[in-house]
Amino acid sequence: MRSVELFAGAGGLALGCELAGFKSIRTVEWDKWACDTIRENKANNYSLVRNWNVVESDVRNVDWSDIGDIDLVAGGPPCQPFSMGGKARAADDKRDMFPAAIDVIRKLRPRAFILENVRGLTRSAFSNYFSYIQLRLAHPLITARDGEIWSDHYARLQAEHTSGHSDELEYHVIPTLVNAADYGVPQQRHRVFLVGFRADQQAEWSFPAPTHSYDSLLHSQWISGSYWERHKVPPIKRPVLSDRDNRRVKILGELQTADTDLLAWQTVRDALVGLEEPAANGSKKHLNHVLQSGAKSYPGHTGSPLDLPAKTLKAGGHGVPGGENMLRRIDGSVRYFTIRESARLQTFPDRYELHGSWGEAMRQLGNAVPVRLGQIVAASVAEHLLKAGFRSQADAHILRELSAI
Incomplete structure (x- = not known):
């Protein structure tokens, strides 16, 4: 299965996805030092990153027109806008890269996505913006109009979401707050994951249970x-x-x-x-x-x-x-x-x-996602995508048989 990694950093989530069976088609990170980390491991012929295409760039400046079909978009948008150690300005912070991530999802239409961020995103002060992010991920084609502030866009998304009208592109989004220690990581690291499956995938998914x-x-x-x-x-x-x-x-x-x-x-x-x-x-x-x-x-x-x-x-x-x-x-x-x-x-x-x-x-x-946690989440997503693919093939076979009657 083919994946794209955004805001890859040193490669924690991307390594987890690779271990889970995804093959990275493009790995995007703007920071030179982090890109050098991945490039040096490629040069050393480290097996997991050997075939990665590392793009040192702002995600917003990447041309995706030649990428083809993608099964998974994964990444951790910069956390500073929501971090309890920062100024916590959310949508008013220029470092908020959720809109950029959603734009990539809109363009690539992956079968699923995995986005990770700090638990500060779930703070009550950000409750409306957190809901807004989820609605934007659910309906990536309903983009903000010129000059439209995020709160007005949020109201329009709410109306569309509750109208019952089906978008051409829609995702079922599952937000989950986890402690990495509950998954075998030797670190108490609380993070929120936003995992989404394209509506046509029929994936019956829930976040992996603690181990x-x-x-x-x-x-x-x-x-x-x-x-x-x-x-x-x-x-x-x-x-x-x-x-x-x-x-x-x-x-x-x-x-x-x-x-x-x-x-x-x-x-x-x-x-x-x-x-x-x-x-x-x-x-x-x-x-x-x-x-x-x-x-x-x-x-x-x-x-x-x-x-x-x-x-x-x-x-x-x-x-x-x-x-x-x-x-x-x-x-x-x-x-x-x-x-x-x-x-x-x-x-x-x-x-x-x-x-x-x-x-x-x-x-x-x-800034990294623990590799083990990334692998556990990505492996669960991969399993459900494979099952959804098998169901789609079975449904197509039944339709072919019916049409032949």
Whole structure:
């Protein structure tokens, strides 16, 4: 199946789509450093990106006339207009690229799309604009008129949507807020996905169910003890539980069971297995594994605990608000995550090299979709597109037989 990736960044969602069976026809990203990351991995003959056509450009300036039929459009429009760490200006922010993404969907008419963004998009302050985005995705042919402000366009879309009239091009859109940790990513990363299927696909789809849980992690650590045994951590080097988690563990113990259908959340310790302690002169065994000095801990800037999923990696290097790009050891000491460690937290393959300085690579990683999460979502979409294709073929066969009678 053929896909197009927009706002590809370092390639997190695009890699996930490739692992799910999609073949990228065009990978678009405006940032030079991120494009260089993909190009260098192509030059190194990394299998997943070997055949990618990387276009370094603003999505709005790309010519799509020669692209042909596309099964999937995927991408993460820039999140700054909706980020709680930014000015949160939504439609009034020139960096809002949802209109550009919708325009590409209108032109290519893919069978499905996957768009990802920060959970700030679901804040009550943005509720109308979030609904507006969904309606625009559902009816991409109903474009804004010259000089029409978004709120007037929104009202017109609402009227069209409730009129019962069928557009030539319509999508069924499913918005879902997820925590990447619930899908085996060693990071608590809350993101909203907007997944849509073209109305003629007859895809009966729902967002994939979580595979991992915090309770299962607590059970493995404090009831069965299997987590500590696996990592060979003696009692004296284990963290102290908070009162709240102590009560939670007590309840889990009284139940004499864990949620056996779910695996344990993956922790920072899990993610770093096999990586040696970083040194200033780098590593001969692992790419991008170089110690970055200068990490400091102070109130509100404490880093990610070793035995939990990491805090959300941020698009920056030094001084991100909560110290999210730092590791906090059991003794309270801290250091910055190396690029390779951060890539592990974002579930990038170890052979995938990040281009640029530590700060530049951290920006690419902080903006990325975790590869594993992207793969899970894309694989589910692919499965339903294949089923829809089989149904269409069966329906066509029945129609041919009926017409022959």
